[in-house]
Amino acid sequence: MNFPHPPIPRGKILVLLAEDLRLEDNLAYAIASDPTREGFAVLRIQPEARGRPARTRNRRAIEDAAEARIGEQLRRREIPFEVLGPDDDTSLVRACRRLGCMSVIRNAADGMAAENAYRVGWERELHSANIPFLTVNGEMIRRVGPGGAKPEQPFLSDHQTVAQDRLPAEHPIRLLRDFLQVLPDRNYLADMWIPGRDRVSTSQLSTHFAAGTLSSHRAERETTKAEKLWHAANPGRRRSTEGSSFRHFRSRIAMRTGFLTTFSRYQDKPSRASLTPAQTERLSAWRSGNTGIPMPDAAMRELGATGWSNFRLRQLVTSYGIQLLQLPAVEVGAALAEMFDDYEPGITWPQVALNDGTLMQERGPRILNPVKQGTNLDPSEAYVRHWLPELATVPVGFGHEPWLWFDNPLPAPLIDYKAAFREARARWGKKEEAFTSRDAVLRTHGLP
Numbered sequence: 001m002n003f004p005h006p007p008i009p010r011g012k013i014l015v016l017l018a019e020d021l022r023l024e025d026n027l028a029y030a031i032a033s034d035p036t037r038e039g040f041a042v043l044r045i046q047p048e049a050r051g052r053p054a055r056t057r058n059r060r061a062i063e064d065a066a067e068a069r070i071g072e073q074l075r076r077r078e079i080p081f082e083v084l085g086p087d088d089d090t091s092l093v094r095a096c097r098r099l100g101c102m103s104v105i106r107n108a109a110d111g112m113a114a115e116n117a118y119r120v121g122w123e124r125e126l127h128s129a130n131i132p133f134l135t136v137n138g139e140m141i142r143r144v145g146p147g148g149a150k151p152e153q154p155f156l157s158d159h160q161t162v163a164q165d166r167l168p169a170e171h172p173i174r175l176l177r178d179f180l181q182v183l184p185d186r187n188y189l190a191d192m193w194i195p196g197r198d199r200v201s202t203s204q205l206s207t208h209f210a211a212g213t214l215s216s217h218r219a220e221r222e223t224t225k226a227e228k229l230w231h232a233a234n235p236g237r238r239r240s241t242e243g244s245s246f247r248h249f250r251s252r253i254a255m256r257t258g259f260l261t262t263f264s265r266y267q268d269k270p271s272r273a274s275l276t277p278a279q280t281e282r283l284s285a286w287r288s289g290n291t292g293i294p295m296p297d298a299a300m301r302e303l304g305a306t307g308w309s310n311f312r313l314r315q316l317v318t319s320y321g322i323q324l325l326q327l328p329a330v331e332v333g334a335a336l337a338e339m340f341d342d343y344e345p346g347i348t349w350p351q352v353a354l355n356d357g358t359l360m361q362e363r364g365p366r367i368l369n370p371v372k373q374g375t376n377l378d379p380s381e382a383y384v385r386h387w388l389p390e391l392a393t394v395p396v397g398f399g400h401e402p403w404l405w406f407d408n409p410l411p412a413p414l415i416d417y418k419a420a421f422r423e424a425r426a427r428w429g430k431k432e433e434a435f436t437s438r439d440a441v442l443r444t445h446g447l448p
């Protein structure tokens with residue numbers, strides 16, 4: 001084999017699928033299925049059985065489809081495949097005995113505290129039964145763990161395995177390729193923020209990345225390839241909107257791996273805040289899109305109904321919840337974690353911390369004006385009117401501030417947003433002062 005891996009004991013191997021719910025671009029699977037070895041079985045332990053939060057309906061559907069696809073592929077090769085849920089016995093030792101396996105191999109996916117706790121538990125259990133447990137790191141994501149902090153060589157399947165005509169329809173690699181075909185016809189960078197155009201300009205692949213049904217490395221490689229082909233066919237158009245779409249898309253994929261590399265130790269289950277009855281009511285109004293301010297309300301209703309919203313809207317609802325409604329950041333993050341189909345602790349929690357101003361303090365928190373964001377992103381009011389049908393009785397021009405119309409069909413705004421915006425800035429001003437003066441003192445003393 002031409003990719004590096006640790007020495008593997010003799011005998012049948014158990015491949016453990018965790019956050020890498022795929023057989024393509026899966027180093028652990030590739031090693032185990034080497035025909036010179038003595039056979040293997042595959043075991044999938046579902047996220048809830050590994051202490052991860054409950055998945056959304058769409059996320060489950062994507063993962064169920066992947067399990068069915070993998071099951072079908074393995075059945076054809078007569079390879080045993082088991083899926084274990086939260087009600088099943090998830091002992092790896094007993095799984096090895098059941099399936100006649102002598103060792104366990106899996107891909108590194110252990111950045112998060114919850115994943116680490118499971119890894120340590122598995123290691124102990126297998127060690128006590130004298131069963132070797134190997135972790136390999138074939139991902140572009142540099143997770144810290146026994147597989148090493150850096151992937152020696154990110155792994156991709158050979159061309160034959162991922163040949164287009166061998167992949168079933170709706171396979172995530174096909175979805176990626178379909179997107180790369182249409183990418184130059186889209187104004188990716190400009191439209192990714194715009195409600196109504198966002199879902200066609202972006203890839204909508206985040207749930208696949210989060211579920212591990214698609215590897216970031218595959219996306220990066222195929223984007224580079226498509227980009228080269230496009231430029232060869234369209235010389236001199238490197239700076240055009242069409243030509244630069246590939247570059248911008250690639251940089252987003254890199255952002256994902258950057259976040260996961262840097263922040264993969266974020267907790268899945270942070271300690272929750274205790275709320276006053278008034279805060280509980282506010283949180284529930286924010287979450288269901290009933291605070292009386294149309295743009296963030298529409299964004300929360302879209303997220304609740306579909307499990308997805310664009311980056312700018314995610315930023316807006318987070319900033320609105322934390323800065324203007326003054327909800328505890330941990331409760332805002334926990335609600336988003338339950339609602340996002342593509343929930344990734346290593347992205348959601350640092351984004352919440354960025355909005356809260358506790359991460360990268362030198363940049364300050366994101367304090368956004370919800371009405372200005374509304375008029376900028378949705379000048380025609382089509383978006384707010386779609387998600388808040390109550391606005392039908394309000395004339396155009398009042399969609400983002402229906403309280404200015406004499407008969408407001410929405411609940412009265414929970415806050416005076418202008419005052420809340422000013423107060424949030426003033427609160428940050430005080431923190432910033434403390435932060436910069438502390439920074440100056442530390443610098444004077446030559447401390448980091």
Ligand SMILES: Cc1cc2nc3c(=O)[nH]c(=O)nc-3n(C[C@H](O)[C@H](O)[C@H](O)COP(=O)(O)OP(=O)(O)OC[C@H]3O[C@@H](n4cnc5c(N)ncnc54)[C@H](O)[C@@H]3O)c2cc1C
Nearest residue numbers: 202203204205206252253256311314315342343344348351
């Ligand atoms: C508060 C907040 C929470 C977020 N939580 C998540 C999360 O839990 N999971 C998640 O995948 N993204 C999260 N994002 C980032 C971003 O909003 C989504 O990745 C993006 O909207 C997904 O849509 P897409 O697949 O069509 O993206 P595309 O534009 O097609 O981008 C391709 C891929 O690049 C990655 N990506 C894109 N933008 C970002 C970004 N800003 N940071 C890191 N990776 C990015 C995603 O994996 C995405 O699928 C969050 C953003 C904010 C502001």
